[in-house]
Every structure is written in C-alpha cells, then in structure tokens.
Amino acid sequence: MVQIPNPPSPDSPAPRSVPTSADVARLAGVSRATVSYVLNNTGAVRISEPTRRRVHEAARELGYVPHAAARSLRAGHSRMVLMPTPSFPAGPLYTRFLGELQWALGRLDYTVVQYGTAAPHEEDAARAWAELRPVAVLAPASDLGPRGVDVLKRSGARAVLTLGPEPVDGAHALLTDQEGVGRGATRHLYDRGRRSIGVVVPAESGLDVFSAPRLAGARHAVEGTDATVTVLPLAYEEQDAARLAARWGSLGLDAVFAYNDEYAMLLMRALQDEGLDIPGDAAVIGADDLMLGRLLRPRLSTVHLELPAGRDLAALVDRAVHDPGAPPERHKVLGATVVHRESS
C-alpha cells in the first residue's frame, strides 16, 4: 500500500504528513538503511561522501526528525531518566538541586523527563511511569513502595532510586535525614537553655513528608531530658499566625522550631506584632537557610541543608544503570548544620 503523499488540496497549505526516514531515502535516491547509517554516523560502515551529502540534504529539506519511540522500540532500551514532578511546592533549594542534576545527567547523555501527572494510587503511578520504559527512575520514597519498585524493575528500569527518610526495598536509597534537621534545631534550642519548645507543623498538605520526620527528630532530641515538645499546627497565612501568636502566652513556650525559614518568618512577625521579644521571650529557629533569614531582624537562626552535588548524583545513577544487579546502596544526602544567628 502506497502512502498518499499529498491530499489534493489546491489552495490550503497541504498538511504534509510527518516525514520518515523512508521519505528521506526516496528523496536522496538511496535505501532506508543508508539513511540510518549516514544520520547516525555509524562507524562500522563507510558511506561515500556524495551519498552522505545527498542524504543530509534530503533530511534538511524535508525537515526530518527521527522518531524517538521507534528508535528505542527497536533498540530495546532508552536513555530516559524519569522523575515525577514533585507534589510539594518546591522551594529554591530543591529547584536548584534539580536543575543541577538535570544538567549533569544531560552531560552523561541521559534525557531527563519529569512526569507530571500524579496517579491516585502509588502502584498506578509506578505502572504509568513503567509504560515509558525509562532506564532509570528517581522518585520520592513516599511515592514508591516496594511493589512500585518491583513493577518498574520488571519493566526494564535498570536503576530505581528513592529520595526520602527511609529506604525502600529493592531500590537505591538517597536518605534525606529530615529527622536530623528537627533534632539539630531542637537540640540547639535546648543547648541555649530552652525547655518548652514548640514545633511548627504546616497545615498545608504535601508538606507532611518533611514535617513529620522533622517533628519526630525534635521529639527525639528532648527524649530523656526535662524539656518538652509541643506541636503547633500552622497554616501559611498571616491570620493563622496571628491567632497562634495571640495565644502564645497561654502556651508557656520559650522557643520554637518553625519548620523552615518561611514559616519562621511568618511566625516571628506575628510574635513581634504581639509585642514579644525575639529571642528574649521566644527563641526562633527555622530551616533551609534561605536568604530571607539573613535579612530578618533579629537575624534568623536556621539549619543549613547540604544537598548532594548534581554531578555526584548523576554519576551514581549512571553507575546504577551500568550495574543493575548490584545490591541497593544507601547514601545520606542531607548534611544538616545548625547556623546560629540572633533569633535563638
């Protein structure tokens, strides 16, 4: 069956069908094989210079672009690294990290794809990702159970890496020690003499992945001491912060770990508006070490987070891809350091 080249439409700009390598071959007067050889610069086969030129010329003229799906179907594998689009509002920290990682993976000739449609159920998500047959998957541990890892591996993913506080069976783990953040912050407050410590837990959904372990770390830090930890739910709104500040006196707290710098700014402002002295009446510490903390007065104490360099992580992915049989590795990827400023 011959494909109809151009539906006879005298006046409308003929909606050319997408050119294939066969079209290029036809126009150049060679076979499809030759086209493939030329365009992929196959080393093992020598093509004469005039032929090469003709093929390139034809490809350019037709605006030929190879079909990635067909290629990887034939090849039996792709170079796609899949990451789900984060479900939480990514801060500057994570954004920069992601950018670096993508760049580094690009250098290793991987194509990074962020898959952006959240599935309701965890295993469905894994199946949806698996349909794309990525060579590697890097996902939050919270989005991927052991079943999900299995689905991906059975569909040919040579490396599955999870990012989160706990490892997932069968996958390489990048352990983000969020507990350490809460522990460090709280221990710092304790060391500064505080004993009644509030811990902000954002009301916004999606953040519990971070806030839960941070809270757990805080609790852990005061275990066996005379200090107490009080949970302070807080929505990221001025009103809610004002409400919390208004009943501050009745809470009997002398310090607060405010989840991160942004929530810290919100709460600190509300406390100051209530006439409280920071750190006199209440010590405040945030986390993430954002610029804004340095700009506040008093300057905001915080927990600085050291994310792994994109290059290193890209190299890890590459190694994992090359050796799919290797036992899952575990890497700590969150260096947490308390930065003491003026607010605590």
Place this chain on the structure above:
Amino acid sequence: MVQIPNPPSPDSPAPRSVPTSADVARLAGVSRATVSYVLNNTGAVRISEPTRRRVHEAARELGYVPHAAARSLRAGHSRMVLMPTPSFPAGPLYTRFLGELQWALGRLDYTVVQYGTAAPHEEDAARAWAELRPVAVLAPASDLGPRGVDVLKRSGARAVLTLGPEPVDGAHALLTDQEGVGRGATRHLYDRGRRSIGVVVPAESGLDVFSAPRLAGARHAVEGTDATVTVLPLAYEEQDAARLAARWGSLGLDAVFAYNDEYAMLLMRALQDEGLDIPGDAAVIGADDLMLGRLLRPRLSTVHLELPAGRDLAALVDRAVHDPGAPPERHKVLGATVVHRESS
C-alpha cells in the same frame, strides 16, 4: 533468532526479560489480539467473561505493563504534552501555576512531561523535543523561534503554545505582559510623587527574560515626563546589596522598583541598614506579591500577578489540539495590579 529467555545463572534471581503482550497471550492461551482487546476494553469487540478473566490473570501474574512507545508508534500519535523545564529558578508563583496546569491536563487525559535537558541552540532544542512526537508543546517564547515552531509542527505537534511577552510566528501565544508589571510599578511611584526612579536588574542570568521587559515597561512609564529611570544591576547577595546601598546617596534616587519582592526585600534591608527611611528617603516597590512582602516592615508595596487558571489553559491546549488548522490565538495571561502598602 530466538531471544534467550533466561541466561543460565543458577543462583542469582533470574533477570526475567520484560513481559510483552505475547507472553500474556501465551500464558492465557489466547492470541495477542485478544489480549489487546481485553486490556483496552475495546467496545466494538465482545470477549467472553472467562477469557477476560484468564487474560487479566495472566497479565497480573507476569506483571505486564504495556509499552507506551510501541503503542504510540502504532497509533501514530500520543497524548503527551511537552514542556521544557524552566531555565530560571521557578518561584512559588510559577510552581503553583505549573502544578495546576498539570493537574488539569491530566484530567483531560494528557500526559505532561517536562523535558529537562537544555540544548545549546534553540533549534536543536525544538528538534530534541520533536523526537518525542508530543501532541502539544508549551514553551517559553524565548526558547522557541519561528523555525522551532515549524520543526515541531512538521513533526506532528498539533499545538504549539508559547509563553512570553511577544508572540512567535505560527504558535499560539500566551502573552505575559511583563512590561505591564514594570509600567504599573513605575507609574505607581510616579503617581506617589517620585521622579528619580531606580530599576533593579538582577545580575543572575536566566532572569533577563523577565527583567528586560520589566525595565522596558518602567522606561515606557516615564516617557514624556520629567521623571528618570536609572538601571541598578544587583546580584542576589547581601554584599552586593550593601554596596548598592552605600552609594545610594550619590545616585540621587527617591524610589526604586526592585524587580520582584525578593530583590526588594534584599535591597530594602540594605537601605535600612544604611539608616535610610522607607518610604521617606526611598520608596520601594516589588513584584509578584509574595507572602514575605506582607511580613516586612514597612509592608512592601508590590505588583500582584494574576496567572491564568490551570483549567482554562488546559482547555485552550485541548482546543488547539483538536483544531490544529486554526489560526494562532493570542491571550493575555498576566493580570498585573499594583498593591499599595507602606513602602511607597
């Protein structure tokens, strides 16, 4: 050539090759066609209940996941909407917008994919995207010239939408009126009696896409008046802000449009540290209407940006896909409103 099913490795867990629909068919004792019918719930074909059960059972047992590339190769089209990963550090505004859009497109059964490897040259980028044969592409106008649009369309993209201040030939345009932001902010300062207006231009690369039109808008706002606009390059560092603040007196300015709220916070802090009164000595206005502006003292004036609802934009994409022949539409997608607070 028969594929070797299981490399003889007596002790290691046999690395099964990826199951295909043929494997499912074999196990269920039916043909590949039947498998396809059952798993896709093809309406036109009735399959007996026992057979359906056997097929589903076999698929489950093998952990079968269909191969998206093979499917879309056969179908001749995909439901993939491709967006390049933004090259600038996406703020909370853009992040939320993106999330909404992805969700809305997901509801329309599109798969959103963020392509995350920047190509050096613009047309190369378009070609790289075109290899994936997305049904629609949504990209910053700065990443996509008319040639790029053409490449995409010739490779079967049914809709190409650009996001930026200027339309791109052949593509639907979502016009982000960044000029309007600068114009609004500057006109506001002018209306408040200011005549020597500084405009911050971030030193960080990648932001010029926004800063250039914002500056142009500022210039436009004072055209034909007795006011002047002075460009103030500023890196997002305390030091650089301090430097700028130190020579503030010599600049003879009485107001500044600080690019956005974050740069405004940085600069305002530096000016205050220099002992200047805001807005007495210098009026300050930011943009983006972030939470932090409301928390500053004095409260930061800003320009509120109204991004289009994800639902509406998703609907627009869907319409464009359904009618690829339609002439390019243009939509203004940035409602800019000055929010007057205390800093100006």
Place this chain on the structure above:
DNA sequence: TTGAAAGCGGTACCAA
C-alpha cells in the same frame, strides 16, 4: 558501498 529484510511491541482490520 549499498540494499533487502527481519523484528522491536502493540493495535485493528478481516476472516473464520
């Protein structure tokens, strides 16, 4: 140096 042809994994037409 070039061409013919098989086959990657699905889908859908046609026949049984």
Place this chain on the structure above:
DNA sequence: TTGGTACCGCTTTCAA
C-alpha cells in the same frame, strides 16, 4: 467470540 496478520518508524545483520 477469537485468531491471523499487516503495519507504525527505525536499526542492523546479511548478501550483493
């Protein structure tokens, strides 16, 4: 109700 089969676009072996 089910099976056989052609075909989507590309790569690669084998022959010429």
